[in-house]
Amino acid sequence: MAVVTKYLWGMKGTLLLTGRSIPFWGFSPVFFSVPQLPAPQIEAKTGDTVRIVLFNSFLNPSPIGESISILFPGQPDVMVREWPSGNFIFTEPQYSDGQLYSLTNDIATGGFAELKALEYSLIVNKPGVYLYESGTRSERQILMGMYGVIVVRPEGYDIPAHPDFKTAYGAGTMSEYDRENILILSEIDSNLNNQIDHGDDYDMSTYHPDCWLVNGRTFPATVEEPDQSSQPMGSIIRCNTGDKVLLRIVNAGFNAHTLQLGGLVAQLIAEDGVPLVHTGTDKSYQKTSVTLGAGQRVDLIITPTIPGEYYLFDREYHHLVNNDEFPGGMMTKLEVAAT
Amino acid sequence: MISIDLWVKEGYLSTPDGNSIYFWGFSEGEAAPAQLPGPRIICKQGEEVTVNLTNTLPEPVSLCFPGQTGVTVNGQPVQPQYVNGKLVSFTNHALIGETITYTFTAEYAGTFLYESGTNPHKQVLMGLYGGIVIHPADYDANMDKTAYGSDTDTAYDREYLLIVGEIDPDFHNAVKQGKPYSIKNYKPRYWTINGRCAPDTMLKNDIDYLPHQPYGSMIMCQPDEKVLIRYINAGVGSHPLHPHGNHTRVIALDGRLLRNGEFDRSYQRFTVSVNPGQTYDQIFQWKGLNYSSQNPIPTTIPNLRNMGIGDAGWTLWSGSPYLGEKADIPQSIQSLNEFGEYYFMLHSHSEPQLTNWGEFPGGLMTMIAIYSSLNENVGVL
Numbered sequence: 001m002a003v004v005t006k007y008l009w010g011m012k013g014t015l016l017l018t019g020r021s022i023p024f025w026g027f028s029p030v031f032f033s034v035p036q037l038p039a040p041q042i043e044a045k046t047g048d049t050v051r052i053v054l055f056n057s058f059l060n061p062s063p064i065g066e067s068i069s070i071l072f073p074g075q076p077d078v079m080v081r082e083w084p085s086g087n088f089i090f091t092e093p094q095y096s097d098g099q100l101y102s103l104t105n106d107i108a109t110g111g112f113a114e115l116k117a118l119e120y121s122l123i124v125n126k127p128g129v130y131l132y133e134s135g136t137r138s139e140r141q142i143l144m145g146m147y148g149v150i151v152v153r154p155e156g157y158d159i160p161a162h163p164d165f166k167t168a169y170g171a172g173t174m175s176e177y178d179r180e181n182i183l184i185l186s187e188i189d190s191n192l193n194n195q196i197d198h199g200d201d202y203d204m205s206t207y208h209p210d211c212w213l214v215n216g217r218t219f220p221a222t223v224e225e226p227d228q229s230s231q232p233m234g235s236i237i238r239c240n241t242g243d244k245v246l247l248r249i250v251n252a253g254f255n256a257h258t259l260q261l262g263g264l265v266a267q268l269i270a271e272d273g274v275p276l277v278h279t280g281t282d283k284s285y286q287k288t289s290v291t292l293g294a295g296q297r298v299d300l301i302i303t304p305t306i307p308g309e310y311y312l313f314d315r316e317y318h319h320l321v322n323n324d325e326f327p328g329g330m331m332t333k334l335e336v337a338a339t
Numbered sequence: 340m341i342s343i344d345l346w347v348k349e350g351y352l353s354t355p356d357g358n359s360i361y362f363w364g365f366s367e368g369e370a371a372p373a374q375l376p377g378p379r380i381i382c383k384q385g386e387e388v389t390v391n392l393t394n395t396l397p398e399p400v401s402l403c404f405p406g407q408t409g410v411t412v413n414g415q416p417v418q419p420q421y422v423n424g425k426l427v428s429f430t431n432h433a434l435i436g437e438t439i440t441y442t443f444t445a446e447y448a449g450t451f452l453y454e455s456g457t458n459p460h461k462q463v464l465m466g467l468y469g470g471i472v473i474h475p476a477d478y479d480a481n482m483d484k485t486a487y488g489s490d491t492d493t494a495y496d497r498e499y500l501l502i503v504g505e506i507d508p509d510f511h512n513a514v515k516q517g518k519p520y521s522i523k524n525y526k527p528r529y530w531t532i533n534g535r536c537a538p539d540t541m542l543k544n545d546i547d548y549l550p551h552q553p554y555g556s557m558i559m560c561q562p563d564e565k566v567l568i569r570y571i572n573a574g575v576g577s578h579p580l581h582p583h584g585n586h587t588r589v590i591a592l593d594g595r596l597l598r599n600g601e602f603d604r605s606y607q608r609f610t611v612s613v614n615p616g617q618t619y620d621q622i623f624q625w626k627g628l629n630y631s632s633q634n635p636i637p638t639t640i641p642n643l644r645n646m647g648i649g650d651a652g653w654t655l656w657s658g659s660p661y662l663g664e665k666a667d668i669p670q671s672i673q674s675l676n677e678f679g680e681y682y683f684m685l686h687s688h689s690e691p692q693l694t695n696w697g698e699f700p701g702g703l704m705t706m707i708a709i710y711s712s713l714n715e716n717v718g719v720l
Contacts, residue, residue: 287617
């Protein structure tokens with residue numbers, strides 16, 4: 001039962017998407033750096049205490065300029081305190097003059113040299129992939145890019161010979177895997193991002209995305225290697241024939257997306273972090289594509305038998321374009337090598 | 340072994356509001372017209388299926404068979420195709436004027452989609468899709484029929500295939516004229532079942548004035564019969580479908596049975612959200628509160644004057660509270676009822692989709708007709 005501590009700065013940054021520079025807001029894991037889309041991945045084991053120290057303006061060259069917070073959907077009993085020495089209390093919605101402005105405790109803007117942070121603390125009791133995302137003015141802060149995932153592993157996932165070894169949900173959940181890839185789906189309306197970042201008047205009802213992303217990138221950047229940019233995650237999937245490939249798909253966007261799995265058939269083993277196989281009951285099922293509503297998650301296993309390349313893509317085909325040109329958008333690739 | 344020729348061609352769709360829409364479709368051969376959806380591929384589990392695709396369009400065309408295992412071209416597994424390093428097709432394609440042959444073994448029973456894998460944001464939306472129905476290895480049309488084989492609790496009496504889609508006429512026009520079109524502004528005005536908008540959905544198969552839309556979608560059965568309804572969504576939107584006032588039992592998704600050994604994973608739904616590229620097999624049974632030729636319909640029947648639909652004043656009502664019996668209808672109202680059968684809708688619960696370019700009734704709607712007696716050849720694929 002370790003304590004996992006992560007420091008995050010809410011920060012303005014720039015994305016390179018479909019050949020254009022688009023402003024976004026995100027989280028940076030170190031000060032004086034750049035924010036990331038998706039936000040830095042947090043890894044923990046069941047039973048661990050996850051502590052996230054959130055900075056707003058302190059040592060921040062590109063502060064967002066408004067109050068920020070983090071919400072942890074699917075995690076109960078989240079506590080919060082003023083870092084480093086306040087008393088922990090349960091998080092609760094925040095009101096100003098009786099009007100709700102934040103779904104959880106937030107940290108206001110402050111001075112560059114003003115040492116001020118908010119520390120969230122939660123005990124992650126169940127394995128799975130969980131979203132974390134802005135809880136303050138979420139309609140615009142999530143749209144601007146303030147989301148990431150926490151991956152909670154079962155107790156013995158990294159201990160050879162342990163029954164949990166290389167499983168997503170522990171022994172007896174049919175979640176053994178050889179390869180694991182996380183695919184975070186989302187979309188961006190570049191007009192709204194520009195307007196909000198510039199502080200212009202904007203109208204949420206005009207929301208009309210023009211970039212469709214996997215792990216913060218559009219195809220073909222999705223199949224390029226990881227790097228040190230604000231979009232550090234590639235999403236190419238590589239395996240050998242016969243490998244069990246665990247795909248952990250998260251919809252961090254506002255629209256539903258249907259991910260088609262390259263014509264292959266997958267075994268769905270968990271929905272929203274709840275395993276479908278447990279205590280001897282097998283509720284897993286097979287699909288050629290999966291539809292995820294906003295905020296939903298699914299874990300599935302593909303076991304390719306034929307070497308080659310397979311494309312995984314949003315079956316809403318009008319999302320497979322960059323600037324109206326195919327191929328692009330929400331698409332990545334599975335490369336299967338012969339064993 | 341079955342062998343099918345699919346020619347990719349252009350054609351024109353008819354909509355009930357009088358529109359004529361340019362589209363791309365598959366046809367059964369050089370002489371046959373393009374059709375929406377493409378010709379049905381009906382085969383038996385274990386059979387080898389060969390599809391010869393001939394391309395008459397001005398760009399490459401390919402075929403994807405999601406859910407089929409081991410699809411090959413010239414004996415090699417299909418692979419994505421690139422030109423100058425740029426992805427063009429998800430599978431091997433036929434160049435302009437070329438013919439290409441795909442082969443696979445129908446390993447699993449179920450309902451599947453086939454569709455273009457080249458410029459799919461354009462070609463699938465233009466109409467290059469169709470359905471595949473694979474009957475189980477032990478299927479016998481004259482014996483007890485099942486969707487997934489004996490001992491799978493999927494017995495049925497009649498089966499129907501409903502493939503839904505959307506049409507944005509501006510997009511089709513832009514493709515026809517070779518003009519640019521911003522696909523992010525895609526906005527359907529028509530919603531189709533088997534390529535037709537209501538009320539054309541209720542017409543029979545092979546109507547001569549709908550040469551490009553050969554498949555009707557009227558569901559016909561007798562009380563208590565098990566009706567297998569196979570939904571395929573070939574479009575890019577979600578369509579919540581249901582038989583009005585009734586539940587269905589969803590038995591399979593994407594052509595895979597919802598059953599793990601003894602554990603029955605099938606479920607009842609009032610409305611099934613039919614999502615892009617996915618298939619849903621359901622068993623539907625109409626029991627109708629003992630409404631029959633002996634027992635009257637157990638509800639108060641509205642005034643006949645209020646039963647005419649639209650300006651023309653037509654009705655599907657028989658005029659009689661007894662199933663299989665026809666009675667008087669006011670003279671000003673035209674009854675389309677044949678033999679005293681009882682009708683109710685099967686439709687999208689996203690009601691704006693029940694329009695043809697904004698006009699109700701239309702779009703993603705058909706009828707279910709309950710007959711007191713019906714020929715056993717109706718509802719056979």
